[in-house]
Amino acid sequence: MEKLYSISFMLFIFLRLAGCTLSVDYVVEMKAECHYVNGTQEVRYLDRHFYNQEEQVYFDSKEGKYIAKTESGRRDADYFNSQKDLIEQRKREAKTLCIRNYRVGELVRGIGRRVTPEVYVSLMPHDDPRSVQHMLVCNVYGFYPSEIEVKWYRNGREETEQIQSSELFHNGDWTYQILVMLETEMEKGDTFTCEVHHSSLKTPQRVDWHPQKSESAKNKMATGIVGFVLGTVFLIAGVGICMRRRKDFLH
Incomplete structure (x- = not known):
């Protein structure tokens, strides 16, 4: 893939004709461009000259000479190419x-930097508990660069409808975050998968989510276990008190 850096120098020339009320503005622009292919394996340097936003002549390191773009630029090209020291x-x-x-550009633009994403799947609480539709959220965060693709699967089949995506969030540490939601019905035994494609990953990252193992189900299970344990404790305590009272009564 070709990448381009350019440095532009603008020179504004204002001409005032002596004794005349007419004023004309001329704009000359010189732009230096560096084109990279596969890092620095192939580098092409361009020195471009513009006059009033029209390119006149440019130097191409691939050709090793100046090339005219207009008739007026032809004179400049012939003159520049005759100057051996300038061409060298x-x-x-x-x-x-x-x-x-190039390395400076890497630091500024983050070229070559790769940070793998973290992926977390959760169930969004629904306003209507009787609704058959549920919203699953795939939170992908802490990745760089920003280009990323997130897919949803249900039981191995890709879901392409009822998909919503948030805007790309820019974190303070130069990484990014995105939320991709899937609105769907659920049945016991379903497997929902959030699949993430990113340049930092050799293979797509996949996170599975099961309805019976959801947070709400875990909370309900934990509540049930705690209730059962507390109930058992109170039952044993009650039986113990009852047995002691009966023993005291018999004596």
């Missing part, structure tokens, strides 16, 4: 300007 300097700039500053 432009060729060197492919290394001094582009290759040396």
